[in-house]
Amino acid sequence: MRVSSDTDRVDEARRAVALNPFWYHTIEVAPGVVTPGWFDLRGVVDRMPWPDVRGKRCLDVGTADGFLAFELERRGAAEVMAADVADHALWDYPARIRERGIEWWVDVAGEKKGQGFRIARDLLGSHVRPLEVSAYDLNPSEVGEFDVVVCGSLLLHLRDPVHALEAMRSVCSGQLLVTNQVALRLSVFRRSPLAAFEGMTDLGQWWVPNALGNRRIVEAAGFDVERESGIFAIPFGEGHAPRDGRPTAYARRLARRLLAGGDGVPHHAVLASPALKAHG
């Protein structure tokens, strides 16, 4: 029997997806072939305050498997670069996690950094270009300027998010779209820009703000906020670790459903532009 080329493509995609033991993003890489990601942004990506990216030069900072970079391309960007650190060891780990050795983090985040991105890019026939650089080191003399810079769910993992945003500002000639995890328990204080310090947990997190705190972090780095989202939950994907079954976890899930509209990681997003560049 002759196998159709569509079937070949789907089989090839299934094999390629299985090669990567850890998927961060849920991505449909071929018809009906979906990566088993930790998170599934597909249903919430339109909740983010996207700028018009058609024909623009764009950068996705902290791309992981590339979901937001591919989204930029899907929305008509002329050129997309996808930046991430070359190695898990280059994350801003709190000292206690660093001392456990990188093996511990490999269990959490997979061994080969960038493997998922490369597989997804090939299967999608994408032209997104990878860039190995830390957010802190972005520099226009090396990468040029971008009309649109996107940074999703990265600031909470950085010891100095304002410093990283300042580096993003140095390469941003147009607009910046930032999503960041927010702490629901701080979100009741809507008029106070607050952040919970999480540097003692096992999650590789530092500062988790409320929505106003997220906005202020972006403003403090020299951006004017144009638009912002409400709080939305990024759903857990098929590959996520088993969920905590303790009663306190159920209570947290209920709070997320009520306050963030779903059971996932609560997020807030802002669209901003470089303040002084725009006015100067």
Ligand SMILES: C[S@@+](CC[C@H](N)C(=O)[O-])C[C@H]1O[C@@H](n2cnc3c(N)ncnc32)[C@H](O)[C@@H]1O
């Ligand atoms: C939580 S994931 C977010 C993935 C994606 N941006 C999203 O919104 O779904 C954070 C990503 O940022 C990367 N990362 C961590 N530290 C970084 C740094 N200093 N500069 C650039 N990327 C970094 C990690 O390797 C990881 O891929």
